[in-house]
Amino acid sequence: MQVTMTINGESVTKECEPRTLLVHFIRDIVGLRGTHWGCDTSNCGTCVLWVDGEPVKSCTMLAAMADGREVRTVEGLEQNGQLDPIQEGFRECHGLQCGFCTPGMMMTGRWILDNNPNPSEEEIREGISGQLCRCTGYHNIVKSIQWAAEHPAENEVKA
Amino acid sequence: MTAVEEAPLSPAGNPIGFGNMKRVEDQRFIRGEGNYVDDVNLPGMLHSAILRSPYAHARIKSIDTSAAEALPGVVAVITGKTLEGIPRPSLLGDNFAWMPTLSYDTQAVLATDKVRFQGQEVAFVVATDRYIAKDALELIDVDYEQLEPVMDAKKAMEPGAPVIRDDKGQTDNSITDVHGHKTWESGNAIGTAEAIAQAENDPNCVVVTQEIMYPRVHPAPMETCGSVSYLDKVTGQLTMYTTSQAPHAHRTVYAMVAGLPEHKIRIISPDVGGGFGNKVGVYPGYVLSVIGTIVTGKPVKWMEDRGENLMSTSFARDYHMTGTIAATKEGKILAVDVDVLADHGAFNGVAQPTNYPAGFFHIFSGSYDYPHAHCKVTPVYTNKAPGGVAYACSFRITEAVYLIERLVDCLAAELNMDPAELRLKNLLRPEQFPYTSPTGWEYDSGEYEKTMRVAMEIAGYDELRKEQEEKRARGEYMGIGFSFFTEGVGAGPRKDMDILGLGMADGIELRVHPTGKAVLRLSVQSQGQAHETTYAQIVAHELGINPEDIEVVHGDTDQTPFGLGTYGSRSTPVSGAAAAVVSRKVKERARQVAAAALECSPDDLEWELGRWFVKGDKERGKTITEIALLSHGSLELPEGVEGHLDATAVYNPPNLTYPYGCYICVVDVDPGTGQVKVRRFIAVDDCGTRINPMVVEGQVHGGLADGIGMALMELIAFDEDGNNLGGSFMDYLLPTAMECPTYELGETVTPSPHHPIGAKGVGESATVGSPPAVVNAVIDALAPFGVRHADMPLTPANVWRAIQGNPIRVDMAVE
Numbered sequence A: 001m002q003v004t005m006t007i008n009g010e011s012v013t014k015e016c017e018p019r020t021l022l023v024h025f026i027r028d029i030v031g032l033r034g035t036h037w038g039c040d041t042s043n044c045g046t047c048v049l050w051v052d053g054e055p056v057k058s059c060t061m062l063a064a065m066a067d068g069r070e071v072r073t074v075e076g077l078e079q080n081g082q083l084d085p086i087q088e089g090f091r092e093c094h095g096l097q098c099g100f101c102t103p104g105m106m107m108t109g110r111w112i113l114d115n116n117p118n119p120s121e122e123e124i125r126e127g128i129s130g131q132l133c134r135c136t137g138y139h140n141i142v143k144s145i146q147w148a149a150e151h152p153a154e155n156e157v158k159a
Numbered sequence B: 001m002t003a004v005e006e007a008p009l010s011p012a013g014n015p016i017g018f019g020n021m022k023r024v025e026d027q028r029f030i031r032g033e034g035n036y037v038d039d040v041n042l043p044g045m046l047h048s049a050i051l052r053s054p055y056a057h058a059r060i061k062s063i064d065t066s067a068a069e070a071l072p073g074v075v076a077v078i079t080g081k082t083l084e085g086i087p088r089p090s091l092l093g094d095n096f097a098w099m100p101t102l103s104y105d106t107q108a109v110l111a112t113d114k115v116r117f118q119g120q121e122v123a124f125v126v127a128t129d130r131y132i133a134k135d136a137l138e139l140i141d142v143d144y145e146q147l148e149p150v151m152d153a154k155k156a157m158e159p160g161a162p163v164i165r166d167d168k169g170q171t172d173n174s175i176t177d178v179h180g181h182k183t184w185e186s187g188n189a190i191g192t193a194e195a196i197a198q199a200e201n202d203p204n205c206v207v208v209t210q211e212i213m214y215p216r217v218h219p220a221p222m223e224t225c226g227s228v229s230y231l232d233k234v235t236g237q238l239t240m241y242t243t244s245q246a247p248h249a250h251r252t253v254y255a256m257v258a259g260l261p262e263h264k265i266r267i268i269s270p271d272v273g274g275g276f277g278n279k280v281g282v283y284p285g286y287v288l289s290v291i292g293t294i295v296t297g298k299p300v301k302w303m304e305d306r307g308e309n310l311m312s313t314s315f316a317r318d319y320h321m322t323g324t325i326a327a328t329k330e331g332k333i334l335a336v337d338v339d340v341l342a343d344h345g346a347f348n349g350v351a352q353p354t355n356y357p358a359g360f361f362h363i364f365s366g367s368y369d370y371p372h373a374h375c376k377v378t379p380v381y382t383n384k385a386p387g388g389v390a391y392a393c394s395f396r397i398t399e400a401v402y403l404i405e406r407l408v409d410c411l412a413a414e415l416n417m418d419p420a421e422l423r424l425k426n427l428l429r430p431e432q433f434p435y436t437s438p439t440g441w442e443y444d445s446g447e448y449e450k451t452m453r454v455a456m457e458i459a460g461y462d463e464l465r466k467e468q469e470e471k472r473a474r475g476e477y478m479g480i481g482f483s484f485f486t487e488g489v490g491a492g493p494r495k496d497m498d499i500l501g502l503g504m505a506d507g508i509e510l511r512v513h514p515t516g517k518a519v520l521r522l523s524v525q526s527q528g529q530a531h532e533t534t535y536a537q538i539v540a541h542e543l544g545i546n547p548e549d550i551e552v553v554h555g556d557t558d559q560t561p562f563g564l565g566t567y568g569s570r571s572t573p574v575s576g577a578a579a580a581v582v583s584r585k586v587k588e589r590a591r592q593v594a595a596a597a598l599e600c601s602p603d604d605l606e607w608e609l610g611r612w613f614v615k616g617d618k619e620r621g622k623t624i625t626e627i628a629l630l631s632h633g634s635l636e637l638p639e640g641v642e643g644h645l646d647a648t649a650v651y652n653p654p655n656l657t658y659p660y661g662c663y664i665c666v667v668d669v670d671p672g673t674g675q676v677k678v679r680r681f682i683a684v685d686d687c688g689t690r691i692n693p694m695v696v697e698g699q700v701h702g703g704l705a706d707g708i709g710m711a712l713m714e715l716i717a718f719d720e721d722g723n724n725l726g727g728s729f730m731d732y733l734l735p736t737a738m739e740c741p742t743y744e745l746g747e748t749v750t751p752s753p754h755h756p757i758g759a760k761g762v763g764e765s766a767t768v769g770s771p772p773a774v775v776n777a778v779i780d781a782l783a784p785f786g787v788r789h790a791d792m793p794l795t796p797a798n799v800w801r802a803i804q805g806n807p808i809r810v811d812m813a814v815e
Helices: A022-030 A085-092 A102-115 A121-127 A139-150 B066-070 B080-084 B130-138 B189-200 B247-258 B284-296 B306-312 B397-415 B419-426 B448-459 B461-473 B531-543 B571-598 B624-632 B693-712 B765-781 B796-803
Strands: A002-007 A010-015 A048-051 A054-057 A070-072 B046-052 B058-064 B074-079 B087-090 B093-095 B098-100 B106-108 B121-127 B141-146 B184-187 B205-214 B226-232 B237-242 B265-268 B300-303 B319-328 B333-343 B372-380 B477-486 B506-512 B518-522 B550-553 B605-608 B611-614 B617-623 B645-651 B660-669 B676-686 B744-747
Touching (some): A048 A102, A054 A102, A085 A139, A102 A139, B046 B130, B046 B306, B074 B130, B074 B284, B121 B284, B189 B205, B237 B284, B247 B284, B397 B419, B397 B477, B571 B611, B571 B617, B571 B624, B624 B645, B660 B765, B693 B765
Parallel strands (some): A002 A070, B333 B372
Antiparallel strands (some): A002 A010, A048 A054, B046 B121, B058 B141, B074 B121, B098 B106, B184 B372, B205 B319, B319 B333, B611 B617, B660 B676
């Protein structure tokens, strides 16, 4: 079947099987490999991207379900050569080690801040609690999101 | 060696030496530009999937692959029978159906006669698409005759127990090591037994015995295992992209397994999404991707799914320990004896680097000063997945530390003594170092009491005990748990430590280019440990080259010298030392070149960071950048000085390094539900010199979460039919941000006297050290209920059962 969606602002039309998972569509058919795959059961969250402005686990959604919708992946965080504060935050605060969970964590972190520019530590922890990291013990991921909250981009739209 | 001086900053703002430096590798990861194995796509590449056994123990009567083969898109279906038909020109067997394990046992690549654990590899499908490969698995018809499985290690050696390894002609489920031993002992059996017997008969002494289970857990890195293999039939070159913590050791193993010439094998371990020991072993899936490319002539990708990862790759622990500790009533420890039943699963696949097959378990005497220690480990086969050493365990020091730290708390309870006071009474004293332990380890350096006092200070220990007392009076259950651990990391030396005969030393190569920029080539492989950053800092510290001007190359056997890889916290102790040594060789060459340029004797030169100058005439000198150009230029060099500015080194460590630390965990337990909340976690680590404190702290944070997970949630259990009950992230629970507190870290710095920069490994310290702190805290909280011990994981159900006085065996779903 043919699926059309907007990915990081660009319209993309591709052929795929109806059963193709969105994560495989994005990775293997579109070729954007920043979104990862880490479990079969929607537990790990390495596949988190946005569909119509909301974070979703792309292993739990068919590509067909994203037809006509707007997808944003980690590759869409950087704008005009300018890193998003969430990306800067993860680097500043050592919020990543192996880097595998990082794209999903950053996508959720960005969403948390878009909806709550000054989240408490508890709100951040709850916000990322659907995602797993084995390297950082979450300590510096929380700090990274806090850093991004404290350093908004000049053009950042406040919720 | 004293504490490290503050390093000057480079133009980019990085320390020219040790200190916090932002990670080089982050630039790609934060952009989603990491390159993991599943991101590798070669032209014409095929995909694959493995059919796995639904049974723990069954005879394979027949396999019908015809329907799978007929499915459009399927290129090949391979079974154990196919592999038996592929001759292997190797000393390790005559066909591909079996492969050697890292402990000189054998393991089926694809089962031929029987399946021996649930999830074992039975057939391999290669197809044009990963979905088609999975579809084809459904079409393979295997006729099994179910056999009684052996799931309880305690029953594995009972007369009449089903024999698992009949392929080896065994008549029972014992494991015999390469030396012919069926039990593995260390320490002084007679002296320890006598000391304990004496204590039993002495009214001024106590003897405490406790059964302690370290259940089966799994490292579960976020990236599962996988590989992309391609054999170029014209050149005979096998290129393999794979999730490997040890690319060079793996290359040698593939050469031995596949009978391929080693110089025609190139292993590339690209970005690795976490390892924790999971990516040390050689799994059938890797070998099958190689067989897949041999059979099809095309590149073949194998990527396991999460269920496969949890059910079939390297597990950890499964140690049934019975510890006996003897002490005076004043709290002076006299002796410890340990008896272990070790469940190794169906194939003995342990990666262990000593002549002692229980790895480093015999370091269990811990951080305390007492003369008598002995252990006996009895390994058995069961119908569970093979492995034995994984999950950041420092080759079973995790089990050793858990044992001694739980035993010390049991002793404290028996003596009605504060566990902190008991530890302080027995900790090794600074003047005892280097200290030879009762089981023969030589601890390099430590100031244990200082470290413990720092941790107690951060925790506000006295106030915590007061708070606990007040809460108990109100019927609230708060617990404070200690752990004081000593690790031994950085295997070799090669004379004592090898894996499959490969001595544990690591090569390195440093080249300074004419313009003064440098490239450092490592044998070890990062899985998130920031080697591209920290190794540049080591060279910067030694040579004064800006760290941003040093490229660190790793993970490709064609581009790096041989070495044993990254696990057991060995990178910094071994390869980090190599980086310092090779830099010093370059520095010495630079001195010769500078002397020629300055027309003086090399002996007249003095070093300051990044520059040789003439003693007493500081203006007359040459920077390392100037020397780099001179060394490649037309300057006439004295005889014996080769020119250029490069060097190689192989570092064979004289001893392990012994990092240590004191951890304090504070928990609140709800007695109604058994829910444990980790409120605070204080971790004071001493890992000697810290190359990049930010990275060290990150390593500790991750290990603390691991420890909280193992202590409270993580478990691979089985039912009596052999079903794995931890085969998905729905069942195998990992801690999230909600279960982890904000950690409170501290440090002391006691450099290793034998490491060139005084550093010790730290990668696993927190994983090793934290589980007993959490468990000790929970048991401390439950003391009013008379609870002395309960096994991990301390889930709400298990805690509630312990409170009711009815703890259960956590490793078996059904008794």
